[in-house]
Amino acid sequence: MEFLASFFDQYGMLLLDGTVDTLVMTVLSTLFAYVIGVPVGVLLVVTSPNGLRPHKALNTVLGWIVNIGRSIPFIILLVAIIPFTRLVVGTSLGVPGAIVPLVVTAAPFVARMVEQSLEEVDGGLVEAAQSFGASTWQIVSKVYLRESLPSLIRGVSITFVTLFGYSAMAGTVGAGGLGDIAIRYGYQRYQTDVMIAAVILCVVLVQVFQTAGDVLARKIDKRR
Amino acid sequence: MIEIKDLNKVFEGRGGSHHALRDVNLTIEDGDIFGIIGQSGAGKSTLVRCINLLERPTSGSIVIDGKDITDYQGRDLLDLRAGIGMIFQHFSLFQQRTVLQNVMFPLELRKEPKAKREARARELLEAVGMAGYEERYPSELSGGQQQRVAIARALANDPKIMLCDEATSALDTRTTVAILNLLKEINEKLGVTMVVITHSLAVAQKICNRVAVIDYGEVVEEGRTVEVFANPQSSVTRELIEHDTLSAVVDVKKEAE
Ligand SMILES: Nc1ncnc2c1ncn2[C@@H]1O[C@H](COP(=O)(O)OP(=O)(O)OP(=O)(O)O)[C@@H](O)[C@H]1O
Ligand SMILES: [Mg+2]
Numbered sequence: 001m002e003f004l005a006s007f008f009d010q011y012g013m014l015l016l017d018g019t020v021d022t023l024v025m026t027v028l029s030t031l032f033a034y035v036i037g038v039p040v041g042v043l044l045v046v047t048s049p050n051g052l053r054p055h056k057a058l059n060t061v062l063g064w065i066v067n068i069g070r071s072i073p074f075i076i077l078l079v080a081i082i083p084f085t086r087l088v089v090g091t092s093l094g095v096p097g098a099i100v101p102l103v104v105t106a107a108p109f110v111a112r113m114v115e116q117s118l119e120e121v122d123g124g125l126v127e128a129a130q131s132f133g134a135s136t137w138q139i140v141s142k143v144y145l146r147e148s149l150p151s152l153i154r155g156v157s158i159t160f161v162t163l164f165g166y167s168a169m170a171g172t173v174g175a176g177g178l179g180d181i182a183i184r185y186g187y188q189r190y191q192t193d194v195m196i197a198a199v200i201l202c203v204v205l206v207q208v209f210q211t212a213g214d215v216l217a218r219k220i221d222k223r224r
Numbered sequence: 225m226i227e228i229k230d231l232n233k234v235f236e237g238r239g240g241s242h243h244a245l246r247d248v249n250l251t252i253e254d255g256d257i258f259g260i261i262g263q264s265g266a267g268k269s270t271l272v273r274c275i276n277l278l279e280r281p282t283s284g285s286i287v288i289d290g291k292d293i294t295d296y297q298g299r300d301l302l303d304l305r306a307g308i309g310m311i312f313q314h315f316s317l318f319q320q321r322t323v324l325q326n327v328m329f330p331l332e333l334r335k336e337p338k339a340k341r342e343a344r345a346r347e348l349l350e351a352v353g354m355a356g357y358e359e360r361y362p363s364e365l366s367g368g369q370q371q372r373v374a375i376a377r378a379l380a381n382d383p384k385i386m387l388c389d390e391a392t393s394a395l396d397t398r399t400t401v402a403i404l405n406l407l408k409e410i411n412e413k414l415g416v417t418m419v420v421i422t423h424s425l426a427v428a429q430k431i432c433n434r435v436a437v438i439d440y441g442e443v444v445e446e447g448r449t450v451e452v453f454a455n456p457q458s459s460v461t462r463e464l465i466e467h468d469t470l471s472a473v474v475d476v477k478k479e480a481e
């Protein structure tokens with residue numbers, strides 16, 4: 001008990017700061033990844049050969065961009081886009097410096113997940129909506145997005161957890177966060193206790209968010 | 225009145241082209257319950273989907289109440305579709321919406337005020353015998369109940385025409401009869417013209433005043449239901465009748481077991 005008390009006295013603030021940094025990085029990059037990924041995913045579905053507005057060129061080019069984005073390993077992307085990161089947020093360091101590469105790597109991933117969720121929507125429902133005179137935009141918003149909402153929410157928790165893991169790697173650009181703490185203290189200073197505490201925090205946070213996502217998705221899903 | 229003139233539909237696919245409809249000419253009068261029968265793959269769905277332009281005809285024209293709608297685009301197209309109700313074999317209700325929200329959907333598209341569309345939806349649910357189910361989800365309903373809701377939804381915009389693609393094919397006999405009675409009632413009370421696809425002659429006999437038989441995309445026979453069935457002119461129709469009696473016999477046997 002005493003050990004724990006003195007441990008938290010010494011490292012409590014550090015771990016709290018790390019948790020906040022990790023959450024800020026993960027939440028914001030998930031958010032921005034969706035701001036970009038949802039429209040791209042919708043476009044991929046709408047412009048596909050069997051989509052509402054087939055457009056071969058646009059669909060192919062978008063597909064390429066998404067695939068290229070997904071094929072670059074994060075750790076390389078992190079360094080490779082430093083000039084771009086500086087351009088966008090003014091620095092390549094710290095939490096803002098980490099969010100840019102996190103968004104760049106997650107947005108194509110999100111686009112594909114959104115595409116997949118929307119493709120799962122029964123074509124019969126799209127046709128029913130068309131038969132009532134729904135416009136393309138109405139079908140996207142009132143049928144595709146609405147009917148796939150449980151699946152989209154599951155995607156959000158997957159993205160969140162993935163970015164949570166990636167944000168640890170972003171520690172290498174001095175982004176801070178729990179991953180950074182685990183590496184600095186555990187690997188570089190051999191303070192195993194701090195490393196273990198950071199890792200436990202990661203595990204708990206991931207469990208909490210994954211479970212929350214699952215519960216929410218199940219709760220709003222009205223299918224059998 | 226729906227006039228279908230020299231309608232052709234050719235699907236261009238990877239494996240070549242497929243002539244799904246050939247020189248179809250049909251006139252469907254106001255107030256008709258018009259049956260379209262034929263074997264699987266004959267082109268029934270394609271024909272009916274041309275009426276609300278879910279399918280674009282390759283050539284020919286569709287004239288509704290004197291207006292040639294064949295080339296409608298944009299707003300005109302959406303308004304045309306809104307004025308034609310449609311129901312489907314597998315009901316196609318929105319799974320994430322309540323019964324009430326499903327029925328309000330077509331009104332939501334037309335941006336009707338909330339209070340108005342809710343009142344209208346409740347009235348329609350009452351009319352199809354689904355009052356009390358407003359807050360349920362489709363997954364909590366039987367097939368027959370789902371089709372009733374789908375019918376209410378199809379009626380939301382006060383259509384003058386309703387298209388029914390195998391609307392009772394997924395239902396058992398008793399439920400089929402109940403749904404057919406409902407469709408007939410709607411036809412009589414509201415004067416809605418119905419185009420009913422079915423491969424069951426029993427269904428056609430029960431509610432259709434006229435039928436067309438199509439085979440390989442061609443209309444092989446057309447006329448008043450009683451006449452077509454009493455005195456079939458084409459071998460296809462005779463075959464369908466034979467088949468139907470056959471399946472009736474099989475049904476009776478099954479029930480006896
Ligand atoms: N989008 C499409 N692309 C290519 N071929 C199609 C397409 N839609 C239908 N067809 C073909 O057109 C023909 C007629 O199809 P349709 O769906 O109209 O038949 P149907 O009479 O409704 O059959 P069923 O009783 O099985 O529903 C079939 O041979 C079908 O394979
Ligand atoms: Mg069909």
